[in-house]
Amino acid sequence: MSCVDKAEKSIEAENLEKSSYLDYSNKADQATGGINMIPIETEIGTFNVYTKRMGNSPTMRVLLLHGGPGGTHEEFGNFEGYLPNEEIEYIYYDQLDSYYSDKPNDPLLWTTEHFVEEVEQVRKALNLNKDNFYLLGQSWGGILAMEYALKYQENLKGLIVSNMVASVPEYNKYAQEILAPQLPDDVLKEIQAIEANKDYANPRYEELLMEHFYTEHILRKPLEEWPKSILLMFEHLNPEIYIYMQGPSEFGITDDATLSDWDVSDRLKEIEIPTLMLGAKHDTMDPEYMKWMATEVQNGRSVITNGSHVSQFDDPENYFSGLITFIRDVDSGKIN
Template identity: 60%
Template structure:
């Protein structure tokens, strides 16, 4: 029985490769099939590569891991935070492989699986853009196959990369990130915060005013009341293990430098506090998917506006989702994401009106 199954599986993979080759700019699936490492230079490490990155402060290594083989579709995943890890994307393992999508986990410099230098000057958006470009070159991603996915802070990084290097992209995905931090702050203060129980909001604001961001009661209020409404719509005790590991591996130096010490917005002298690229979006011509969610910390209307502001965009709305809609609205998130990638791959991508 096992032998029969193996034969059928091999036949199925072969048929899938043939069908994909016809639709993907005459590219062919590798003979070694989607899961094979045969003939790859990362075979001995199971797809993991430590990529050397040149910075103004020296050379450091960042961690990447490849899943699958598809010469026509390669997706690089940019995690949020800043200072989070690739672990928040482990849910992609349940959806991308069966679609034949090759994808790359990647811990940015300073994140848990990569080098973690202590020089705070490295936590700069422009430097991160150059890091992504070096990773792209090391992984041999080209405008024939390179899709860049960024969520939250990763969305900021993906937008900044596209504004400088969009000629290297085949597709761009901005997930759960608006193009303006000041607009995000306004939405948080005027729309989201008032939805909290008054006594909870008053207590949070007391800690915010005192800048007592490390107070355990403050953190508990955020995790128990704000996160389950707008970050991941599950009670904390039901959060997936991958997310818990990601939170436990967060690098606070990177996070606080760029995002600030508050869990309730971008505060203090955080480097991202005034970030805004709204007036530059119309220069982006590469096919772009913007993903918003009904209960997100980011205004979904702004995400829809972003999709219409770029020259070749599509908006995907997750009606049941929040900031991490790959977990709490996977029923809309993944089909819409896969559909965009495949539409671009086959040349069927239209700008939806």
């Protein structure tokens, strides 16, 4: 290629309209790379939560609610491989008492009511509104997303419930009656014996789960192939809030946990905004129940991937295809 050709191509490139998606200039969070520590007012004081904005979009902004409770935004670590190319803005967020946020460590705040109001304060601080605000909740984050929508759906453009059913009793029934019997008999008996003795701290319990259950229903890859972001999420998980709200068992939520009787299945019909139910064939959550949930909300769609509980990692093609199509269909008015 001649120097003249190179010069012409350079000028041509400069004349192309530059995307503002990754332009953080002249923004208040430019110096922090999109990180905002947002003050949250609670009944026991004011504390800061971590958020990190990725990209810019005037009409497609997705706030990500992680699982747990007590997990971290790290579970969404591969969103960077899919959403930027679509110029969809997404916002990482660690809920109070999660790793990157403040940790008052007070059970007074460990309620769905508190976390709904926390999301609302984050929404206001980030200027999210019905013209641009999509809320995506995965696992426990799905519970939180449904609860938020039931109280504040007028602030939402779209709702995405990822890998979570609307009823903990249904989740428990599926785990105990469908998933547990799929384990080898000797493995199931050993797990049940450990749980009966409430010996959850026994290293053998985690070993059995990791080898026989997690690689089937949490992330369908050999443990040595699990992505670093998921390993970090497990490493950073806050066990105190997790056990308080979810319990120590992985075969449902235990009776003494505060979420044990949570159920909004009869209230799904109240949700009017466009809603995507993102389930998975091998999930800990019943995919057929998630399909049903999409028929209960007033404007629902379901996508069932071939993955498991974190299907963004073990079936990213179908997960992100379903997610991106939904967001773009809502944005374009195909769903409203």
